[in-house]
Amino acid sequence: MEQTKKQTTRHDWTKQQLLDIYNQPLLELVYQAASVHREWHDADQVQISTLLSVKTGGCPEDCSYCGQAARYHTDIKVQSLLPTQTVLAHASKAKESGSTRFCMAAAWREVRNNSDFDRIIDMVKGVNAMGLEVCCTLGMLSKEQAERLQEAGLYAYNHNLDTSEEFYDEIISTRKFDNRIQTIEHVRKAGITVCSGGIIGLGETVSDRISMLATLANMPIHPESVPINALARVAGTPLADMPKVAVWDMVRTIATARITMPSSMVRLSAGRIEMTEQEQAWCFMAGANSLFTGEQQTLLVTPNPGVDEDMQMLQNLGLKPMTQRKETACASNG
Ligand code: SAM
Ligand code: DTB
Ligand code: SF4
Numbered sequence: 001m002e003q004t005k006k007q008t009t010r011h012d013w014t015k016q017q018l019l020d021i022y023n024q025p026l027l028e029l030v031y032q033a034a035s036v037h038r039e040w041h042d043a044d045q046v047q048i049s050t051l052l053s054v055k056t057g058g059c060p061e062d063c064s065y066c067g068q069a070a071r072y073h074t075d076i077k078v079q080s081l082l083p084t085q086t087v088l089a090h091a092s093k094a095k096e097s098g099s100t101r102f103c104m105a106a107a108w109r110e111v112r113n114n115s116d117f118d119r120i121i122d123m124v125k126g127v128n129a130m131g132l133e134v135c136c137t138l139g140m141l142s143k144e145q146a147e148r149l150q151e152a153g154l155y156a157y158n159h160n161l162d163t164s165e166e167f168y169d170e171i172i173s174t175r176k177f178d179n180r181i182q183t184i185e186h187v188r189k190a191g192i193t194v195c196s197g198g199i200i201g202l203g204e205t206v207s208d209r210i211s212m213l214a215t216l217a218n219m220p221i222h223p224e225s226v227p228i229n230a231l232a233r234v235a236g237t238p239l240a241d242m243p244k245v246a247v248w249d250m251v252r253t254i255a256t257a258r259i260t261m262p263s264s265m266v267r268l269s270a271g272r273i274e275m276t277e278q279e280q281a282w283c284f285m286a287g288a289n290s291l292f293t294g295e296q297q298t299l300l301v302t303p304n305p306g307v308d309e310d311m312q313m314l315q316n317l318g319l320k321p322m323t324q325r326k327e328t329a330c331a332s333n334g
Helices: 015-022 026-040 084-096 115-129 143-152 177-189 206-217 247-260 277-285 307-317
Strands: 045-055 101-106 133-137 156-158 193-195 198-200 225-230 265-268 290-293
Touching: 015 026, 015 206, 015 247, 026 247, 026 277, 045 084, 045 115, 045 265, 084 101, 084 115, 101 115, 101 156, 115 133, 115 143, 143 177, 156 225, 177 193, 193 225, 198 247, 206 247, 225 247, 247 265, 247 277, 265 277, 277 307, 290 307
Parallel strands: 045 101, 045 290, 101 133, 133 156, 156 193, 198 225, 225 265, 265 290
Antiparallel strands: none
16 A cells, blocks of 8 residues: 555644544544545554463462463462563564464563573564564563564564553552663663553553553653553452443544554454454544454453454455564564
């Protein structure tokens, strides 16, 4: 498709501007987001990212949404770091199923300079050698650790803001919002692309959602990927009894992310298992152009639609899995 990008991205959004976008009549909002989406992207292409939990549970953090925090009594089984060969076998299957990105997640607070990190480095090298975009989400990183991951061939690092700065302490007490910003800066400076978004349905207000999106949209370079997760309610966590996220809240959040960060991939992340195909179609119309699949019909520890089901949905909607890996970040972003 001929690229028709005439504008550059904006990085000076006010919260009021975002709120005005978010609160528009729904159909106006979706129309605007769909228009921006078509200006910047092939709207029939959806990036498929395969997610694998390489280390599960037993995390020392207290994120109130997460089933992997050691302190909550959940049904999740702790699994120490998987062997490199097992992870590479999963990556190879992901590639066969049409995925262009492979994301390895670990339930760590932060990366430590130990043999587990050495193994992650080997996994990154191995997955990169298969021609897949390699992504990791391992918790906080130092500048040196980010550089080491970059040298091993890491393409993207996922580190979500999760919620607004104002609401952060209500959800997580074992780290600060600023810690998240710091790691994102280390990733950016190391030359790794940034994947950062958040969760809705934690009990936050619309103003918190806007504040989180404003932090992302006012970064000097927008995150190349923005995952929007609906809370996956895990029994045993403090947020287990929260109400299900309303689909229109997902659509509004996705549309606002699309309009304010037009060059980014907006990923419809956790929560799809509780959405119908029609509801997911609204999210794609609102500018989502990426999703997570997992071979075992899970995200990390919660259920997710299976790959076959997803492929059928894309076919029903006339959408195609993106075949090319993105070599560079968008030149006009920043
Ligand atoms: N431990 C690392 C960290 O927190 O950055 C990496 C893995 S963590 C599971 C990655 C992201 O998954 C979190 O930042 C959060 O946004 C999302 N997440 C975790 N549990 C979730 C849940 N129950 N529902 C929706 N998103 C969730
Ligand atoms: C992201 O934003 N969503 C993914 C990925 N990054 C690592 C994780 C979602 C986790 C959902 C709940 C679970 O299965 O643990
Ligand atoms: Fe640990 Fe990440 Fe879960 Fe928080 S979200 S408890 S840091 S695995």
